[in-house]
Amino acid sequence: MESPPPELIVGDDRISALPDHLLLDVLERLDLREAVRAGALSTRWRRLPNHLSRVHLNVGQFQGATPLEAMDAFVGAARALLAVVSPAEGMCERGALKVLALEFYISSPHLSSIGRLVEDVVSSGLTECLEFCLSPAPSSCAILLLAGIGQQFMSFSRAYPVAFSWLTRLTLRRHAFGNSDVTDLINACARLRHLTLNCCMRVDRHSALKIDVPSSGIQELEFSSVACTRIELISVPKLRQVGCEGWLFNPPVCFGYVPELRVVKLYSKAKAWQRVPFALSECLSRSATNLLKLHLDFLHQMIWIQPEHPKQLTAIFRNLTSVFLLGIFSECDLNWTLFFLEAAPALQNIALSRHSCIKTPQHSAEKTNVVWEPSKDLKHLNLKVLLIDGCEDEDKVTNYTRLVMERAVGLKRIILRGQLPCEDCNAIDPESSLRRSQVDEASRHRIKERLTCGSSSSVDIIIC
Template identity: 80%
Template sequence: MESPPPPKFVAGQDREDRISALPDHLLLDILERLDLREAVRAGALSTRWRRLPKHLSRVHLNVGQFQGVVPLEAMDAFTSAARALLNVVEGQCERGALKVLSLSFYISSPHLSSIGRLVVDVVSLGQTQCLEFCVLLPPSSNTIPLLAENGQQFMSFSRAYPVAFSWLTRLTLKKLVFGHSDVTDLITACGRLRHLYLSFCRLADPFSALKIDVPRSGIQELEFSFVGCTGIELISVPKLRRVGCQNWIFENPPVCFGYVPELCVVQLFSKAKEWQVPFALSECLSRTGSAMNLSELYLDFLHQMIWIQPEHPKQLTAIFKSLTSVFLLGIFSECDLNWTLFILEAAPALQDIALSRHSCIKTPENSAEKRNVVWEPSKDLKHLNLRVLLIQGCEDEDKVTNYARLVMERAVGLKRILLCDQLPCEDCNAINPEPSLRRSQVDEASRHRIKERLTRGSSSSVDIIIC
């Protein structure tokens, strides 16, 4: 018996589409993969979809998604959308369990109170697992007086809504000016805060240090980028696990560590300025001897001056005893590589070293002079745990070959050497793209010659890979 044909669509017939026929939990899963605008549009499809946004478990609202002639109009639209999605009516929550709430908004006095009240209503239900604020300045608020004023407004906002801030787990602040204790006070008030990112922020007195002393805080990650201060002093941050510092503008070292017993990852990225002189890693890492769990170290020189100076391994052995991975990035190609072995000698547990090399065509204004770094490793150095050496950018055969052979001799457990092409450079390609393409073709032949030179006359079983 043949199956009956599928029913035909009849114009004007009220027939639900197949997607709307799915159970609520699947429809919500679809909506949570859309951005806000698409989710709201989906709500216009039917009465079934229209009520679903109230039951999302994750809500991400970004003022950049809303259009307005002036920032106030964008914030009007932002707060209206937040009110529609988050409002709790008569103490009852229409929505399901809101677990993740991420809000990116401008500092705007007429709207901060609305945002604060909405967030307090949501977190008071006790089901929020992740609350994130990304606080931005309106595009027209870049003058120093306005930056300071907006910083004060933000601190007033945090004090006016302590319940909301006590639930914050991640906070991003851009282009704000703070008093000397504001950052410590803020971290202390945000009891659940785990990640803080300061970008283009500064102290009211930029010729002073940013001091963070939060012995009872559970904060785990701190990131700083273009922060206006003479340095960052982490006096006591006992749960801190990762620190990133990019593009510092004053003297070296950019950050000094006090009591940070759980610190695992340090990332320092910057182009050296002409008024900055190289510093010893022990200057910032060994102040109290409490950072004994460091496992990953990232140093990116961005193809300019090497802003650290090699030092006797004994100065770092205690701090590097758990170090397993080192990434030394943006080494300018003319620089010798042997200096990197002072880290190998100071880190007996080290398993991986990654180097990237390149000499950028573009030299930023006020850059420090590039100088070769000279270091002679100990003749009796024998490292037992290093397994992998990665070199990205092999333009100079002699430097790469001599360095790789030196590592092969000293790292008796070495298993693999990876020789890779240099990473694309936006600055070089933007100025003169053709030579960059030709250089890449030449490098392929060069890397093969390096491999031949490394294996010739060697009894080592190291696997050499051209990638």
């Protein structure tokens, strides 16, 4: 039952006279800190923050001379906001907490308080989204301490199984895991759909991180700078998206049973010690027949995949509709990318970006050209759009574009754009990014002329 607004008297503000559900709508459009401040303005607003349907608390928003003091303030705020309010106060059901996101440090003195608070919240059965983001306190990030951090976290997850059974999204930063820790964690989190591991590692860095969760509903996995020999997704039947960035050894991920996989994103700079390049068929599973989108970003360094015969990939790529090949260094030939056309009959979109960064990271693998000759009888029926960023090299881009026009008989649109801004180049030479991102009018005219000369194609060509 909704509580009636108080009578408006002279001097009262009209906003405070609104009913509770409208005032909550106002508060939920504010930053949480502003919402709490608004709650301190008057007795009319004071109890409203306890009925927000979405709460996001980040320890980084709290001040303290030490991380422990910041966590003291974080836990105090959590207690104030998450305290169960008696229904006798007449609050409308609109205020039930549906989304709770907590970002905090692994701090032994505080984990039990957080666990109990969260279990009190989820015990109502109304929570739709529960998110944790955990990292070591800034003073405890040494590699030798990460194994202890990982053990503390696993103990925390086991001590509060009810809270973790309601978890829907989990991000872990700078943790070290034992043999089955990640598998055990996913199995314990029945509602977990998204897991991100950032700068994490195996306790034994010379071993694989194995995930075998045949009964889990997890849908998305993100790995960034995970220190292990490889990631083995043995059985993750509901998995729909995987992202992997900055790995140590090739191939970075090996897919097992992943029948629902839709999107794969791989981003990395090739290192001198890695076995490069590697074939995609070495890591992609033949069970991934529903794959729709593939993102590969080479970050302007060596191309770390090896073109291969279409028969190795056709079973996997039969439903692939979009390929994004990013960060190709400008000196590299582009014809090798056509092996995707040969292997993916349903492909509709190809996007390429080219750039030679003036900054070369330490320990980078040597850049070498990639050579590949497409089959002479290649005719692709479904490709509709070709997009290329980085068109300063007119010959290389126009020759490649004409080749695609010849082979992709259903092509509808070609979009050629100048080079995208590069933070590394801009840091070294602020003017270079601007100079190299522009294709002047004369160059546009020449490229378009060369693409249309002697061609009967009706493809729409956009150059910008």
